[in-house]
Amino acid sequence: MSTISERGRFCAVCGAIDEDLIDNLCEKCYKKEHPLEIELLKSLDVEICTKCGNIRVLSNNIDPWAKEENLEEVIREVVRSAVLSKFRSSDPYDVEFEDDIENDKIMNYGVKEFELRTKISMQPHEEFSAFEKDFTTRLKMVRTVCNDCFKFKSGYFEAILQVRADGRRMKDDELDRLENLINGMMKQYEDGKMTYILDLKVEPEGITAQVSTKLLASNLAREVRAQTAGKLSLAYEHKTTSKDGAEVYVNTYLVRLPEFGKNDIIDFEKDLWKVIAINDDQFRLVSLTNHEERKVVRKRVEINAKKRNEELVPREYMLVSTDGQTVVIMAMDNYENFDDNLERLPKNIEIGATIKGFLLDEKNYYIE
Ligand SMILES: [Zn+2]
Ligand SMILES: [Zn+2]
Numbered sequence: 001m002s003t004i005s006e007r008g009r010f011c012a013v014c015g016a017i018d019e020d021l022i023d024n025l026c027e028k029c030y031k032k033e034h035p036l037e038i039e040l041l042k043s044l045d046v047e048i049c050t051k052c053g054n055i056r057v058l059s060n061n062i063d064p065w066a067k068e069e070n071l072e073e074v075i076r077e078v079v080r081s082a083v084l085s086k087f088r089s090s091d092p093y094d095v096e097f098e099d100d101i102e103n104d105k106i107m108n109y110g111v112k113e114f115e116l117r118t119k120i121s122m123q124p125h126e127e128f129s130a131f132e133k134d135f136t137t138r139l140k141m142v143r144t145v146c147n148d149c150f151k152f153k154s155g156y157f158e159a160i161l162q163v164r165a166d167g168r169r170m171k172d173d174e175l176d177r178l179e180n181l182i183n184g185m186m187k188q189y190e191d192g193k194m195t196y197i198l199d200l201k202v203e204p205e206g207i208t209a210q211v212s213t214k215l216l217a218s219n220l221a222r223e224v225r226a227q228t229a230g231k232l233s234l235a236y237e238h239k240t241t242s243k244d245g246a247e248v249y250v251n252t253y254l255v256r257l258p259e260f261g262k263n264d265i266i267d268f269e270k271d272l273w274k275v276i277a278i279n280d281d282q283f284r285l286v287s288l289t290n291h292e293e294r295k296v297v298r299k300r301v302e303i304n305a306k307k308r309n310e311e312l313v314p315r316e317y318m319l320v321s322t323d324g325q326t327v328v329i330m331a332m333d334n335y336e337n338f339d340d341n342l343e344r345l346p347k348n349i350e351i352g353a354t355i356k357g358f359l360l361d362e363k364n365y366y367i368e
Helices: 027-033 071-084 147-153 172-188 214-228 298-304
Strands: 043-049 055-057 060-062 094-099 113-122 131-144 159-165 197-203 206-211 231-241 247-257 265-268 271-278 282-287 293-297 313-322 326-331 337-341 354-360 363-366
Touching (some): 043 071, 071 094, 282 298
Parallel strands (some): 043 131, 159 247
Antiparallel strands (some): 055 060, 113 131, 231 247, 265 271, 282 293, 313 326, 313 354, 354 363
């Protein structure tokens, strides 16, 4: 048993006699002076976007679709961490939660509130019993439309994607291919935030789309360019006003497709050629006079070549016989036989095989 005279320990504030004082304070006074540093959240808004299900708590955005759990678990997790974010302590602590959140009631108009009870305890000093805080937070379910959905609803977009062909209309198969390419890319972005196309116009003049963000538009434009050997240009800052009255700077990403493309028939340097391929720097052509391939600098072709696609009349032929130098060809439309030079035929055509070609300027050409 201790006595006052032996120990001489008085609380500096209340004068209580105690064996265990810290900084000359009894447990009661010490706890009063050093409360747990936590801001007690009396209520917390849980904003739920009715469009996309996005949850926002204390300016934290959570996409429930990105998580495996059901909505109840997701909300539980986010409100708990919101409460704990207001607790500042580097010392270890225990926390217990209790709530009445119910999955079925979350989106129900009738139930707008839940309760979260938090019990925090920590024992920074052996001499004293644990420090405890016990409080209840009202969780208000607020049904709303999140920023992203609001933008989408109001027709918000930051960029325009344009695909045009140089000096010509676009071909149907070209348009189909590009439409598929763009739709295919958009599939990858399906779950992304703010990745959408407002309208995709596919017309003979080309493709035009309003694209949610500049980044998405530039990704799409780059892919189109890469697939078509087109040229990409960017027109900055065309200012427009969105439906909600905000000023928006719209970038236009323009991909210009080359005038000549794969399978086009062109006049170039006094010969007739079929375009096999085109890339950023050169054309691969095959001569329809001797079926030799040639690579030509892109610019030279673009400046000097003339397209003949519109003038030619498709025709089918059959190789009847050959003596190694000349051939006998039959036209399949009128069964007329005539001679030609072997080198004017594609390589390795067998006797009896059909050959696709065309008539141009009253001369027969053989493609494949
Ligand atoms: Zn005291
Ligand atoms: Zn939303």
